[in-house]
Amino acid sequence: MxxxxxxxxxxxxxxxxxxxxxxxxxxxxxxxxxxxLVPSQILAQMIRIGVQALPxxxxxxxxxxxxxxxxxxxxxxxxxxxxxxxxxVSLSLMRELGPLxxxxxxxxxxxxxxxxxxxxxxxNEEIEALRVMAIPPIRYLVIPRYIALMIMLPCLTxxxxxxxxxGGWAVCAGTLGMSTSFYIMHAVQRPExxxxxxxxxxxxxxxxxxxxxxxxxxxxVEGGAEGVGRATTASVVYSILWIIIADALLxxxxxxxx
Amino acid sequence: xxxxxxxxxxxxxxxxxxxxxxxxxxxxxxLNGISFQVRKGETFVIMGGSGCGKTTLLRNLIGAxxxxxxxxxxxxxxxxxxxxxxxxxxRLRFGMNFQFGALxxxxxxxxxxxxPLQEHSQVDPSLIEMVVKMKLELVGLTGFENxxxxxxxxxxRKRVGLARALALDPELVFSDEPTSGxxxxxxxxxxxxxxxxxxxxxxxxxxxxxxxxxxxxxxTRLLMLGSGPRQGEVVAEGTPEEMKINPDPFLQQFLRGxxxxxxxxxxxxxxxxxxxxxDG
Numbered sequence: 361m362x363x364x365x366x367x368x369x370x371x372x373x374x375x376x377x378x379x380x381x382x383x384x385x386x387x388x389x390x391x392x393x394x395x396x397l398v399p400s401q402i403l404a405q406m407i408r409i410g411v412q413a414l415p416x417x418x419x420x421x422x423x424x425x426x427x428x429x430x431x432x433x434x435x436x437x438x439x440x441x442x443x444x445x446x447x448x449v450s451l452s453l454m455r456e457l458g459p460l461x462x463x464x465x466x467x468x469x470x471x472x473x474x475x476x477x478x479x480x481x482x483x484n485e486e487i488e489a490l491r492v493m494a495i496p497p498i499r500y501l502v503i504p505r506y507i508a509l510m511i512m513l514p515c516l517t518x519x520x521x522x523x524x525x526x527g528g529w530a531v532c533a534g535t536l537g538m539s540t541s542f543y544i545m546h547a548v549q550r551p552e553x554x555x556x557x558x559x560x561x562x563x564x565x566x567x568x569x570x571x572x573x574x575x576x577x578x579x580x581v582e583g584g585a586e587g588v589g590r591a592t593t594a595s596v597v598y599s600i601l602w603i604i605i606a607d608a609l610l611x612x613x614x615x616x617x618x
Numbered sequence: 619x620x621x622x623x624x625x626x627x628x629x630x631x632x633x634x635x636x637x638x639x640x641x642x643x644x645x646x647x648x649l650n651g652i653s654f655q656v657r658k659g660e661t662f663v664i665m666g667g668s669g670c671g672k673t674t675l676l677r678n679l680i681g682a683x684x685x686x687x688x689x690x691x692x693x694x695x696x697x698x699x700x701x702x703x704x705x706x707x708x709r710l711r712f713g714m715n716f717q718f719g720a721l722x723x724x725x726x727x728x729x730x731x732x733x734p735l736q737e738h739s740q741v742d743p744s745l746i747e748m749v750v751k752m753k754l755e756l757v758g759l760t761g762f763e764n765x766x767x768x769x770x771x772x773x774x775r776k777r778v779g780l781a782r783a784l785a786l787d788p789e790l791v792f793s794d795e796p797t798s799g800x801x802x803x804x805x806x807x808x809x810x811x812x813x814x815x816x817x818x819x820x821x822x823x824x825x826x827x828x829x830x831x832x833x834x835x836x837x838t839r840l841l842m843l844g845s846g847p848r849q850g851e852v853v854a855e856g857t858p859e860e861m862k863i864n865p866d867p868f869l870q871q872f873l874r875g876x877x878x879x880x881x882x883x884x885x886x887x888x889x890x891x892x893x894x895x896x897d898g
Contacts, residue, residue, distance in 0.1 A: 477724075480723075481722075481723075484718070484720060484723065485716050485718065485720035486720055486721075486722050486723070488682060488716070488720065489714070489716060489720040489721075489722075491682065491709075492680050492681075492682065492709060492714040493709065493714075493733070493734045493737070493738075494706035494707075494709040494710055494737075494738065495733070495734075495737050496706075500737075
């Protein structure tokens with residue numbers, strides 16, 4: 361097991377599929393051996409690519425909460441169904457908008473930063489230096505970022521959902537005269553646990569797409585500063601593209617199958 | 619990372635042996651049947667003009683790329699054929715000083731030097747801190763532990779690169795253009811550091827350079843790679859004294875730094891015609 365796993369980790373090649381295999385291989389290897397998954401490195405990345413994205417994610421989530429409540433009040437008000445606004449805000453955020461928008465914010469803020477950072481390291485021969493020092497770049501650079509984002513994106517999504525609900529409450533309480541207890545009761549009671557889980561499953565899948573594309577683009581930079589720029593742009597464009605495609609597929613899966 | 623520490627190579631034994639090394643990019647041979655040996659304790663300098671394949675040769679020697687054919691025996695093992703795990707085991711026995719330092723910009727000088735120790739030894743952090751200070755003292759940069767690489771001059775960065783390459787007390791150090799872009803005083807300082815590491819610590823050095831003054835100051839043996847019609851071939855090999863009296867016109871033109879001679883600075887008539895007509 362150990363030997364074959366080590367061989368797998370060292371297979372030569374730069375493909376995206378191979379990067380995924382190596383990431384899972386290193387995580388499995390790290391679970392069986394000390395010193396591979398370094399908590400301090402993971403924590404540092406959680407702060408850099410997760411915690412520091414909180415202000416931006418909060419602002420977006422709050423705005424989405426406002427928008428959802430205001431837009432729905434226009435139509436639902438005509439039907440006299442204002443009381444369903446908290447339900448709509450809550451369900452939309454948990455199932456769809458929370459995971460998707462937070463992921464897109466993190467792509468723009470942290471995904472691009474990871475691609476640029478690793479790409480610059482490649483251009484400056486820092487990745488080559490790691491290899492020559494017998495330090496595998498995937499284990500040292502990619503794994504801490506991967507684990508950090510796999511933990512932080514779902515956390516940011518839950519946090520964003522709460523902030524979005526607060527935005528919805530501000531509109532309902534401020535302009536529609538809805539009581540806070542009524543808003544909370546509807547916003548919390550209407551969604552089922554699966555609604556929350558489906559959103560979190562999406563955010564985990566989005567985190568995987570986001571960080572693997574960012575690291576792949578960074579590790580494969582060619583051509584100096586121009587190459588770093590190209591990789592950063594490609595990282596953002598491909599991440600958003602595949603996140604939206606994955607969202608459609610997962611939504612279809614949850615809708616038709618589960 | 620690896621349990622048993624390998625037995626050091628005895629003085630005078632062959633530490634690096636390159637045989638018939640060929641590297642072809644597309645249809646163009648960059649290295650064309652290179653063979654040489656480096657013995658423990660030597661300072662072996664590989665020199666040659668721009669584009670002669672010095673860096674390609676060095677990348678082959680450190681296992682960063684595989685040659686088209688030929689063999690490279692490093693510490694007795696052919697690194698062109700071994701697995702990546704075995705290559706990593708061998709890499710722990712040598713250090714590499716990159717041309718531009720290749721220092722980790724996000725880390726301090728101290729963290730750069732400490733990294734190989736943290737990754738490959740089980741020693742206490744306080745001991746690592748002490749080793750970092752000793753390595754910095756060795757390269758004359760005491761007190762610079764907390765500086766970022768961007769806060770250092772080019773010469774200082776090269777010295778930190780050397781300190782990092784020496785962090786694990788390797789038997790062999792490769793240096794890529796250690797003095798390029800430095801003023802004469804700083805060049806002499808870096809040369810003195812190379813001499814100190816080879817003579818005082820007993821490290822074997824393989825240095826790639828085109829700085830003639832520096833080459834002859836530090837080398838115990840030199841090898842010149844050819845360019846143009848002799849692209850990627852060994853033009854001459856020997857001690858500094860042997861090289862000075864070697865009548866090879868390529869070597870003599872290079873040593874004298876003359877523009878006119880067999881080393882071409884533009885394509886031959888035939889090659890130019892081919893290039894113009896789109897065949898080259």
